[in-house]
Amino acid sequence: MSRLHSFALWKSLCLLAIAVPAQAQAREGVPTLSGYMEVHLNKEEDLPTEADLHRFVLMVGHSFSDRIKFWSEIEVEHAFVEVEGGEETGEVAIEQAFVDLMLHRRFNLRTGMVLVPVGIINERHEPPTFNGVERTMVDTVIVPTTWRDVGVGAFGELGRGFSYRTYAVPGLDATGFSAEEGIAGGRQQGGRADTSDPAVTARLEYRQAGLTAGASLWRGGAGFGLVRLDIETPGVTVSSLDARYRRGRHEVRGQWSLVNISGAADLNRALQIHTGLNPNIASRLLGAYAELATRVTPDSWSDEVVVFGRYEKFDTQNKMPADYQPLQQFQRSAWVAGATYYPDPDVAFKFDFVRERNESGVVRAPWKLNLGVGWWF
Amino acid sequence: MVVLVMRVRTVALCVFLAAPAGTAADVTITRSQDPVKVIHVSAERFAFTPSEITVDKGTVIEFHLTSEDTDHGFRIIDTDVNVRIPKRRRGETVVKYTADTAGRFIIECTRPCGAGHTAMRATLVVK
Numbered sequence: 001m002s003r004l005h006s007f008a009l010w011k012s013l014c015l016l017a018i019a020v021p022a023q024a025q026a027r028e029g030v031p032t033l034s035g036y037m038e039v040h041l042n043k044e045e046d047l048p049t050e051a052d053l054h055r056f057v058l059m060v061g062h063s064f065s066d067r068i069k070f071w072s073e074i075e076v077e078h079a080f081v082e083v084e085g086g087e088e089t090g091e092v093a094i095e096q097a098f099v100d101l102m103l104h105r106r107f108n109l110r111t112g113m114v115l116v117p118v119g120i121i122n123e124r125h126e127p128p129t130f131n132g133v134e135r136t137m138v139d140t141v142i143v144p145t146t147w148r149d150v151g152v153g154a155f156g157e158l159g160r161g162f163s164y165r166t167y168a169v170p171g172l173d174a175t176g177f178s179a180e181e182g183i184a185g186g187r188q189q190g191g192r193a194d195t196s197d198p199a200v201t202a203r204l205e206y207r208q209a210g211l212t213a214g215a216s217l218w219r220g221g222a223g224f225g226l227v228r229l230d231i232e233t234p235g236v237t238v239s240s241l242d243a244r245y246r247r248g249r250h251e252v253r254g255q256w257s258l259v260n261i262s263g264a265a266d267l268n269r270a271l272q273i274h275t276g277l278n279p280n281i282a283s284r285l286l287g288a289y290a291e292l293a294t295r296v297t298p299d300s301w302s303d304e305v306v307v308f309g310r311y312e313k314f315d316t317q318n319k320m321p322a323d324y325q326p327l328q329q330f331q332r333s334a335w336v337a338g339a340t341y342y343p344d345p346d347v348a349f350k351f352d353f354v355r356e357r358n359e360s361g362v363v364r365a366p367w368k369l370n371l372g373v374g375w376w377f
Numbered sequence: 378m379v380v381l382v383m384r385v386r387t388v389a390l391c392v393f394l395a396a397p398a399g400t401a402a403d404v405t406i407t408r409s410q411d412p413v414k415v416i417h418v419s420a421e422r423f424a425f426t427p428s429e430i431t432v433d434k435g436t437v438i439e440f441h442l443t444s445e446d447t448d449h450g451f452r453i454i455d456t457d458v459n460v461r462i463p464k465r466r467r468g469e470t471v472v473k474y475t476a477d478t479a480g481r482f483i484i485e486c487t488r489p490c491g492a493g494h495t496a497m498r499a500t501l502v503v504k
Contacts, residue, residue: 073492102498124422126491129491157498302467346464376447
């Protein structure tokens, strides 16, 4: 998209912002506007410091009636979109656009562009809701947030603190998989998505007095892009467990996510014949993190400072198919430490330091220093 | 009948991140001699806790509403209860409601709060 088109998009977003009452108490027939933004300053070892309007997101909702609701999210990443050397510098995307039909506490229908209900961050990624300037690496290269697609499904409350969401969505495109970023490049993201290899995804969640725990699954095919390569359709299963627990001023959260890719050996051979390069796609990717956070400001202060520490393992070469060796620079882990200052619960000034490591004796993992501010309105 | 009181309780605000009293997943209140039944409801993206509240017909409920994150709405559909819940550690909203009609009433969040906003609901059961 050219700068001219980017300007037109920004103009449209501004007009939308003027037209829709900001954070209005939803009234029937009146659309609502909300959104979030993130501005980052990132320094990575041996690279120049970058200042980045990482995300500018507007959300528009509408209540047709008490039974029919609409919700949407449009996002501009990295301020504008321009093609440089064949690569896009940013992204404009619809991340959500769905209609809910509220039928019963236990069973409601949803269709449109939906968020895949896997992990903590994919469905709950407003900047004040998580520590760290950037999303966790587990939620970047193992669970590829923001993961969304056009789908149809159901959701509801089951009682005793349990709830669920389940959707049928198009599968992944295995030609976009890679050794470094796993299945992220295979997301179709709702744009003329090929439905030849459908998938199902579901999440069961439990909430009780400070505890939120979830189990998520995505399972489907990924072979529609390989029909001329005469191999068995690769299948992908993403399994994830997560929990958050708050007590007093403390919070602990963690997530464990596993990606299994069946037929990875055939997939690597076929893509190598097709492109001339071995993509070295693993048959298993593993990610996990644990984070401790505590508010250090006195109870009498309305402003809050939260400090946190996190350990992450994000290994996109965890298990290789027969005859393939892992690229050890992608068997990674990281320690992250930082702080978040909340002058308001919806405004978060963030700082963190990331010490990344990998299993390679040749490729050194860089350290990173991040500053950022994110807000929700 | 609804009575709304906004309170900012400096001392009570110390419960940041603490589990509010009585936050079982479902709560059942039986009518007794007490004139008012106090029910604490905590709101957080994208759920109310408790998510189901059961009372006897005629019970006067005093909802004490707090948030664990941003501000939320608290509307009991088909009643005149429709209030705002202030942000985390910014006080609580107290609203009284006389449950004089039997049935199942849906409680919904009316302030946009994120991806799961449309599904942020709870149920009030009046027997």
